Amino acid sequence: MRGDFVCRSLEVCCVALLLASPTVDARADRLDEGMVLGQTVTVAGQDFFRYFVALWRDKYISERVLIIVRERPSARTGSVIWIEHDGDRLLQFTLPAARGLIRGLSEQAAEQLWQRLNQAEIDAGLDNDKDLARNAW
Numbered sequence: 856m857r858g859d860f861v862c863r864s865l866e867v868c869c870v871a872l873l874l875a876s877p878t879v880d881a882r883a884d885r886l887d888e889g890m891v892l893g894q895t896v897t898v899a900g901q902d903f904f905r906y907f908v909a910l911w912r913d914k915y916i917s918e919r920v921l922i923i924v925r926e927r928p929s930a931r932t933g934s935v936i937w938i939e940h941d942g943d944r945l946l947q948f949t950l951p952a953a954r955g956l957i958r959g960l961s962e963q964a965a966e967q968l969w970q971r972l973n974q975a976e977i978d979a980g981l982d983n984d985k986d987l988a989r990n991a992w
Contacts, residue, residue: 889918889920889922891907891923895924896928900926900928902958903924903957906962911965921940922968923939925938932949933952935948936964938964945968946964946971948960
């Protein structure tokens with residue numbers, strides 16, 4: 856009798872916890888939230904990423920896309936930064952040696968990326984040929 860009471864109490868507690876918390880499926884289905892992933896390794900690359908994300912979050916499209924900021928450091932030529940979306944490299948540039956110029960470069964990158972993604976949305980709305988793949992012309 857005592858065991859049935861403990862099992863029943865545990866069952867009620869588990870059900871209450873499940874009802875009180877959001878379901879895993881609801882969180883997994885929320886792909887409308889944008890995300891910026893950073894794979895930077897140098898201090899300059901991390902500065903660029905921090906400035907870029909702060910500016911990118913102000914753009915309305917940032918809530919719907921996943922972008923990746925990658926860095927390839929080089930002591931000889933400087934760090935190369937590129938930004939990817941859906942496996943496509945949209946922007947690529949070399950970070951300046953002067954860290955004071957990185958903020959301006961991140962502003963330019965956020966603006967250029969915003970323009971390219973807006974143009975891609977417009978093109979996708981105009982191109983509805985079912986015989987062609989997304990990147991095929």
